[in-house]
Amino acid sequence: VRVDGAGATHDLLTHLEALNTTRRTVRYLVGWTITDLDEQAIGRLPATAWQESITQDGDLQPGYHVAELTGLNQRQGWPQGMRLLVRRVRPSARHRKNLTAFELRTGWRYSIVVTNIGRMWGIAGSHHPQWLDALARAHAVVEDRVRAGKAMGLANLPSKDWTVNSGWMLAANLGHDLDCWLRLLTLHDQDGLDRAEPDTMRSRLYHLPARLAAHARRRHLRIERTWPWARAFVLAWQRLTDLPALA
Structure with missing residues (x-):
């Protein structure tokens, strides 16, 4: 402790x-x-x-x-x-x-x-x-995790109701955990992303400039070619799909 x-x-x-x-x-x-x-x-x-x-x-x-x-x-x-x-x-x-x-x-x-x-x-x-x-x-x-948690939604509570705020805090903490695990498992060797703050992750990866298209009964994610973080996004996606399934 x-x-x-x-x-x-x-x-x-x-x-x-x-x-x-x-x-x-x-x-x-x-x-x-x-x-x-x-x-x-x-x-x-x-x-x-x-x-x-x-x-x-x-x-x-x-x-x-x-x-x-x-x-x-x-x-x-x-x-x-x-x-x-x-x-x-x-x-x-x-x-x-x-x-x-x-x-x-x-x-x-x-x-x-x-x-x-x-x-x-x-x-x-x-x-x-x-x-x-x-x-x-x-x-x-x-202290760094507390700051990041506030950036993920804990800085402001949406309601005067305890139950609503409890759900909000749970969702914010889940999002924070997912953000940490994503960087740990898929971006650990990517400079500028391995220790990125939530706002940086939003601007570079989470707010994806892409279009989801359907063709021949398959869906394709068409990413903007000029986007500088396209390679990092594809690498993270591939590493996530390569993770072994839990027994």
């Missing part, structure tokens, strides 16, 4: 811990609001505690560092075994106005993630701060 800083509450973490049973293990990575006590603990970290973080592909990220903060900042009332991982990065210009006095003095911008993940069986390196930091940062795509 990955949650941003809004999830750093006693009730949520206690609830997640309570979900653990003999047959189920619930692991979490939750953002943490940094306090003065946290900054004091960060200040006590030796230089050797910081290690370069890694990307989602496992490559090193020069200039980005992560360290284990567990044990330097004793917290009362939080779940036993909770770990604190701190990440630092040089602040950009847009972040400078929000830096704390400690961050201005050190020249770094800090963020903390708490987790109950130790060593996961069968996953090498799963207990290392670098691995857990990369796992937590994969949650960042949620």
Whole structure:
């Protein structure tokens, strides 16, 4: 379970811990609001505690560092075994106005993630701060998906009726899922389309400048020859039809 800083509450973490049973293990990575006590603990970290973080592909990220903060900042009332991982990065210009006095003095911008993940069986390196930091940062795509969901119809609800709006949200989310799967399965190697936003997909593929004609008891889709995305559309169609049918 990955949650941003809004999830750093006693009730949520206690609830997640309570979900653990003999047959189920619930692991979490939750953002943490940094306090003065946290900054004091960060200040006590030796230089050797910081290690370069890694990307989602496992490559090193020069200039980005992560360290284990567990044990330097004793917290009362939080779940036993909770770990604190701190990440630092040089602040950009847009972040400078929000830096704390400690961050201005050190020249770094800090963020903390708490987790109950130790060593996961069968996953090498799963207990290392670098691995857990990369796992937590994969949650960042949620903001992109929320933005895309709004572009697919969630920005405005059509009615004052709850049932109508529920149906609208279901249809919008289904459309969003289909859009994601289409790009994943058929456009993954097409530059400009593999990560295209919904508006781009509409203008290039979904709003098709073509004519459906019938001849000799067959239907033909006649695509405008000058349309620059005709080849991509045909490729996506062929790949979709080549997918094996579900048993």
